[in-house]
Amino acid sequence: MEKRIIEEKVKKILNDITDNVFNIQNNTSIIFDLNIDSVRILCLLVNLEREFNLSFGTEDLTMDSFETVESLVLAVDQTLNHNT
Amino acid sequence: MKKKYKNTLFFFAYAGCNNFALLPMMKKLDINAHIEILSLSKKKGCNIKTVEEMVQYYVSEIVSVNSEQMIFWGHSFGGNIAFEVIKSMDKAYQRKIKSLKCFILTSSYPPNRLHKISHFNSKADEMELIVQLKAMSYIKYGFEMDSIKTIVLDRFRNDLMLLEKYIPKFEKAKEYDFPTHLIYGTEDIGIEVDYVSEWEQFIENLTTSKMKGGHFFINQSENLLNIRNIITKYFS
Numbered sequence: 001m002e003k004r005i006i007e008e009k010v011k012k013i014l015n016d017i018t019d020n021v022f023n024i025q026n027n028t029s030i031i032f033d034l035n036i037d038s039v040r041i042l043c044l045l046v047n048l049e050r051e052f053n054l055s056f057g058t059e060d061l062t063m064d065s066f067e068t069v070e071s072l073v074l075a076v077d078q079t080l081n082h083n084t
Numbered sequence: 085m086k087k088k089y090k091n092t093l094f095f096f097a098y099a100g101c102n103n104f105a106l107l108p109m110m111k112k113l114d115i116n117a118h119i120e121i122l123s124l125s126k127k128k129g130c131n132i133k134t135v136e137e138m139v140q141y142y143v144s145e146i147v148s149v150n151s152e153q154m155i156f157w158g159h160s161f162g163g164n165i166a167f168e169v170i171k172s173m174d175k176a177y178q179r180k181i182k183s184l185k186c187f188i189l190t191s192s193y194p195p196n197r198l199h200k201i202s203h204f205n206s207k208a209d210e211m212e213l214i215v216q217l218k219a220m221s222y223i224k225y226g227f228e229m230d231s232i233k234t235i236v237l238d239r240f241r242n243d244l245m246l247l248e249k250y251i252p253k254f255e256k257a258k259e260y261d262f263p264t265h266l267i268y269g270t271e272d273i274g275i276e277v278d279y280v281s282e283w284e285q286f287i288e289n290l291t292t293s294k295m296k297g298g299h300f301f302i303n304q305s306e307n308l309l310n311i312r313n314i315i316t317k318y319f320s
Contacts, residue, residue: 038105039226
């Protein structure tokens with residue numbers, strides 16, 4: 001899947017779980033700017049898994065994966081490549 | 085070649101903890117150290133059936149990390165597991181345990197009181213578990229979503245099953261080289277005052293304190309900042 005499409009889908013999911021309150025950019029911090037808490041992060045994961053037909057292990061995503069939107073897109077991209 | 089870290093914080097997850105749910109808290113902790121979350125969420129931990137196996141698995145994870153200094157932080161049941169890990173490492177990995185700078189116990193029942201959480205039952209129905217988890221402020225919302233409910237309750241039931249088979253050994257207090265900080269929430273419905281003195285039967289030289297909040301007071305920013313101060317003091 002093209003990275004641009006992954007990026008669009010990730011941003012849409014983030015918009016949905018944050019009720020479209022934020023202007024989400026590639027360098028937006030997921031934890032600090034979007035104020036994602038422990039429940040919303042689980043929602044994020046569930047939605048990512050559904051959207052991309054993935055199953056994330058704790059080895060696939062780290063704290064660094066949630067640094068910015070860009071790093072999350074990269075992590076999804078890598079997991080997709082790893083699974084194919 | 086294994087990566088070498090100067091400082092590593094090992095966080096022993098509480099019962100029912102999902103590693104991903106901890107990420108916001110760990111990001112906000114903002115410490116200059118490598119962080120390892122110890123839980124059974126990792127693929128390798130899936131076949132573990134007893135607390136003893138869990139301890140051995142955690143020990144193997146810890147000794148595989150090359151770090152000059154370590155801090156153990158266990159929350160709730162995670163604190164009890166951390167305590168068992170320390171006892172196990174004290175016998176088999178004395179050199180490694182010398183790099184332990186501090187042990188932080190938050191919201192952990194003394195080992196002789198673990199039966200108190202038996203009001204949680206791994207076979208309890210969904211609603212019953214949710215009511216009790218909400219009472220402990222485990223998570224304040226989210227159970228209305230089926231996917232979250234499944235993630236949280238499956239993990240919690242699995243950890244409860246381990247706990248139900250666990251019989252802690254009573255061992256007299258030991259004075260370890262590292263300090264231990266025992267912290268409780270002021271509004272924790274399950275913690276009784278004499279738990280501090282009961283922990284002293286197991287570990288000497290405890291520093292005890294209370295922070296505002298319930299069983300999951302560690303999620304509050306001001307408390308996280310205080311815990312951060314403890315961690316950075318020992319990692320300096």
